[in-house]
Amino acid sequence: MADPVRALIFDVDGTLAETEEAHRDAFNRAFAEAGLPWVWDRVLYRQLLAVSGGKERIRAFVARHDPARLGPQLDPMVQRLHARKTALYTAAVRRGGVPLRPGVARLIAEARAAGLALAVATTTTRANVEALFDGSTAGAGHGWFATLACAEDAPAKKPDPLVYRVVLERLGLPAAACLALEDSPNGVRAAAAAGVPVVVSESVYTAGDDFTGARAVFPDFAEVTLDTLRGLHAAG
Known part of the structure; x- marks a missing residue:
């Protein structure tokens, strides 16, 4: 199991x-x-x-x-x-010009309420992530994540799995106990190469791309719940 x-x-x-x-x-x-x-x-x-x-x-x-x-x-x-x-x-x-995508804040709130750890695995810089939290969450996002693995932490960029391996080491969890949320083929390949199951929310620039290896592909997370993600993770 x-x-x-x-x-x-x-x-x-x-x-x-x-x-x-x-x-x-x-x-x-x-x-x-x-x-x-x-x-x-x-x-x-x-x-x-x-x-x-x-x-x-x-x-x-x-x-x-x-x-x-x-x-x-x-x-x-x-x-x-x-x-x-x-x-x-x-x-x-x-300045707040870029809001969180539909369903993201709710999913994060559900995961936190359920006691799940949250992490970020990105090829963008820490400054970019922190600015997004300032503008889209009025700063609240800084307290949501157990760790942020950013460009400075993983110089080998996705599809290289390094950033995911950094996150797993910091969380102290096996890959099979985690679920990645991505929007790009490079992100899917990075997570899969680290052994992390992955689901996709297509973005403006990745809609219609090849997401082979993902457990599921959604247009966004508006209708996706934590129970949905749990089911996809358990399905193997």
Whole structure:
């Protein structure tokens, strides 16, 4: 018999909140401020989201679309651009412009009331996560999670399972006792590679993607309860 679920592990971007448009806008503003002729529209950004991590995404874009900038000067430029993008993004979400996705706050409340541990496993920075909690939960979200594993904690980005392994070590739980909530194929592959069962809530930029390996795929968590998740986890 499978272990009962003892922890929920949440991805952030696209799962806790539909943040990607705010990220895209911040990237474009950072590029414009730096005098770069780059504009990431929605079609291009969806393609770039196949690469996890903001700095990695910029490097992938340059390699494909502006290879003349490849060379020793690229890494310092990427660091500057990403730092400015993060500042623009955190300022925007801290103002409350990006709410939690439907059903997320209720699911978290149900899990906390039932005594489940909660954790975050994300490739985004801790500053981005904390800004989201400030803006979308009036700061309450800072007290909801036993641990936040962010980009700083796991330099190997999803689909690498490192961030999930960090969370499992911190929680002191076996993978089979946890359930991951994700929105992307890379997230599904990362959780599965760590042995963590996973369910998906499709986001604006991942709807219709291949989520092979997920226990279930939902349009959002509005109609999903803790009992639903428990059933999916127990089903193996």
